[in-house]
Amino acid sequence: MPVADTDMAAKLAELDAYIDSLPTKEGKLITVLHKAQDIIGYLPFDAQHHIARRLGVPSSKVYGVVTFYSFFNIKPKGKYKIACCMGTACFVRGAQAIVDEFKKRLSVETGEATKDMLFSLDTIRCVGACGLAPVISVNGKIYGRVAPDDVNKIIEEYMAKDGGSVG
Amino acid sequence: MSLVNFTINGISMQAEPGATILECAKSAGIHIPTLCHLNLHDTKMVNQVGTCRVCMVEVEGRRNLAPACNTAVAEGMAVRTDSVKAIKARRKVVELLLSNHPKDCLVCARNQNCELQSLAAELSIRRVRYDGKRNNFPWDTSSYSLVRDPNKCVLCRRCETMCNKVQSVGVYSAVNRGFETVIGTAFDEPMLDTVCTFCGQCVSVCPTGALTQVDNTWAVWDAINNPDKFVIVQTAPAVRAALGEEFGMPVGSLVTGKMASALRLLGFDKVYDTDFAADLTIMEEAHEFIERVKNGGTLPILTSCCPAWVKFIEHQFPELLDIPSTCKSPHEMFGAVAKTHLAGKLGVDPANMVVVSVMPCLAKKYEASRPELALESSPYVDYVITTRELGAMIREAGVRFASLPDGEFDSAMGESTGASVIFGATGGVIEAALRTAYAWLTGEKPADVEFTALRGIKGIKEATYNIAGTDFKIAVASGLGNARELLERVRDNPDEYHAIEIMACPGGCVSGGGQPYHGNDPETYAKRAEAIYSEDRAKALRYSHENPEVIALYEEFLGEPGSHRAHELLHTEYTKRTV
CATH class of the missing domain: 3.40.50.1780 (Rossmann fold)
Known part of the structure; x- marks a missing residue:
């Protein structure tokens, strides 16, 4: 699979340098996938294929691992990664309404990014802040006791930082 | 190495350490039903991943049932393959498998030649008590050789073992997780576009109609x-x-x-x-x-x-x-x-x-x-x-x-x-x-x-x-x-x-x-x-x-x-x- 994007080519070169620095390639698939997601931001098919060839494992195995772990993303993420906790405590305290509000405001489904790539929306399992349920995080910053009415305020906070537009 | 002493259904037996309950039962003429298990010895096709849970048996003193295909016998072990608990568990497992399986056996390519169907008959399954969500995966009819219907897959992993370990081709992998799991190809590519050699060994080992041949009759x-x-x-x-x-x-x-x-x-x-x-x-x-x-x-x-x-x-x-x-x-x-x-x-x-x-x-x-x-x-x-x-x-x-x-x-x-x-x-x-x-x-x-x-x-x-x-x-x-x-x-x-x-x-x-x-x-x-x-x-x-x-x-x-x-x-x- 040719990598047309020169930016991607540079990223894959960085990944290759990392792979070459490993003492052994055996059993390093997950480590390399982590690194690839760090560098690229997500794991597009051509990157997965590239990793398969570099590590000498079938592409099917790479794809199987990537789709098994929810940490790995096949779709690109936005600049601001919104994660809504759907753990038990958050769920019973109305997390679904928060997710629905984000979907409506951003016009995305969970797992997707907005067209301008400013925001992406995901659901995650317990973040260990059940006392603050329902909880969301944006690029790791935690917001507790979120109500649907707060959603717009949170979005605007990040848009103000960036000057982007929603949707 | 000294032999291990144990009993199966009250029969005293001895075996080499590491022998499985399934093997030992077979040698004593005791049949334990299986589905995912397959051992073709010389061909290196050995699948004993224990995914289907059909071969469950009761082991005295053990809290839960044990899968016979990948549990080794141990000194003093007392196994019951025919207890009510074991039989009920197997029936339940098969019912659960059937609850997410298409019921079009009469027109299936594997009709009368299907290991799941035989198992349902062997265990006298007359109704399926579980009526839940069903998978609805697309078929892959892209190739000239084989057809994949993942809805009939029981996730036994035999095809994966055959393709990846025996044949070293690596077409198949389990994709996604939980209920969404499907044995698929890299990036869900159609079979025709993969590295598949069309040897058909996956079809040979598939126990159900999930993998069948393209029919030219x-x-x-x-x-x-x-x-x-x-x-x-x-x-x-x-x-x-x-x-x-x-x-x-x-x-x-x-x-x-x-x-x-x-x-x-x-x-x-x-x-x-x-x-x-x-x-x-x-x-x-x-x-x-x-x-x-x-x-x-x-x-x-x-x-x-x-x-x-x-x-x-x-x-x-x-x-x-x-x-x-x-x-x-x-x-x-x-x-x-x-x-x-x-x-x-x-x-x-x-x-x-x-x-x-x-x-x-x-x-x-x-x-x-x-x-x-x-x-x-x-x-x-x-x-x-x-x-x-x-x-x-x-x-x-x-x-x-x-x-x-x-x-x-x-x-x-x-x-x-x-x-x-x-x-x-x-x-x-x-x-x-x-x-x-x-x-x-x-x-x-x-x-x-x-x-x-x-x-x-x-x-x-x-x-x-x-x-x-x-x-x-x-x-x-x-x-x-x-x-x-x-x-x-x-x-x-x-x-x-x-x-x-x-x-x-x-x-x-x-x-x-x-x-x-x-x-x-x-x-x-x-x-x-x-x-x-x-x-x-x-x-x-x-x-x-x-x-x-x-x-x-x-x-x-x-x-x-x-x-x-x-x-x-x-x-x-x-x-x-x-x-």
């Missing part, structure tokens, strides 16, 4: 019943050693004559034999081998009869594409000669001639679609059906196969020698080539016509034969994992071997992906191979170059082995592919 029926078409059929060596199983005959029954009679009853205009073309293949391949030896050509030469193996080397070792023989596979040689020469002899317009191949193989279906194996845009071989599909056609026609009299193949392309029939077992192609190469190089026949060191189900075999003062080192691999190992040796040490035979299926064509299901019996393949060797022994002629119809074909049409016309019609080229 109706295309063949339509051709037979089209008055404008002249339909000829050829049968591969391995078919005659297994077709009887489709009709309840014992494994290893040789049914060559009955098969010829059945094909004539089905309405084929002429009934020929791929064995004839196997002899023809040897003429070309032995000639090519000797030419390479004499003229310093590339060695080792690799046999090229197996289309799955050809696709494997195209993907996995594209840098080695100069070493396989350029010979087409026998049924493709047959198709080429039939449409360019036989048609004229019979007074048939080649455009109206339909060539049907009966093969033990799914990859031959794919092979027939390769663009270089066609006369202009019309393929030399029109349809490939498997041994199983021929069995189905014979049943549909109401032919009582087991009581048929023995028939003969039609002449011109029906005569064969013992060298050709052994093409159906691992080691057979190279043995046939050596018989003729020996005779051609020395001017006399070898002391023993049988090159027995090259026989048997062992994954890689080697032998050295002195022919006309030169030591020829020969290697044979069956199973693509073994082929990979051998090719890596060739790549790293190109001078080690003179000639290599590779067959994609472990054990060779007798265990092909289009053969009757092996019934989970590891002896099946060896018995079929023995049937093939018995036919060889019974033949008056055992050298391909002695086949009178092959000699006549060279005299009247092809000229010499390796001639310009032979190259045009009987040889082919390969394509570099990627992984």
